[in-house]
Amino acid sequence: MNSEVRRACLEFAKWLRKEFAFPIRVLVYLKKDDQIKNKFTKELVSATFFAPYDKQEEPYIRIATGDYMELLHELGKDDALASILNSIAHELGHYYQWIDDEELEEESAEDTADYIMGLYSDTRDHP
Template identity: 40%
Template sequence: MIKLNLKPSTNKFVAKSISEFVRWLKKNYDFPSAVHVNVTGANYIRNGVTGEKATATCYLPCSKYEVAEINISTGDFFEFVKAEGKDSAIYTIVHSICHEIQHYYQWIDDSTLNEEEADHGADEMTYEYIDFRGFLYE
């Protein structure tokens, strides 16, 4: 089960786009253990372990009976829009979510967390979503 939690600080356009993406995820992927995707409009979030600033983090508990958490910040959305356009800005956020979902699947499979594999899987998942959704805003 995947559950989306949108903070009130999240831009409405971004929230709608992420909601559409999560609906697509629910239809196309299995989530055998609960995972919550928490989205904020803040410019960054703090890594729960190191305290460093980040745009995306993932908390994977010891037990698969507990809820995994993906945290995403979207406060830099308009900087991305200015530099790359709306589609690229949305897909950057989607890719961040996909990257953390890849870590979720590594955890589900009892695999070692691997950044390269997560990036590769996130690329594939993002392109799969692009094929479904297309480029709509340019």
């Protein structure tokens, strides 16, 4: 894994743990692949959230980070890192939907990601 991606994700995770409640632990797996396969739809995607039926089981998030170098060349460092962090924030939107027994839907997850990323961007100049 790219060291800059790892650093940015660890810093983001540390901030998230200070700012948000996680009533059920959620693991975040950073994958070195460009895309990962959604276990249910079999689609190739950049991120997934596993929401177990039983809340005694831990949920988890998987994030593809293998396209960082491509994003770096296309978007620049800050936007490339922000793209990966936004994927984490989006999947956390699904986590909170799951915690609240809501239907997992994209628009609300995007709103949550925008909210989280807005708060985070106020705390630093660069991801």
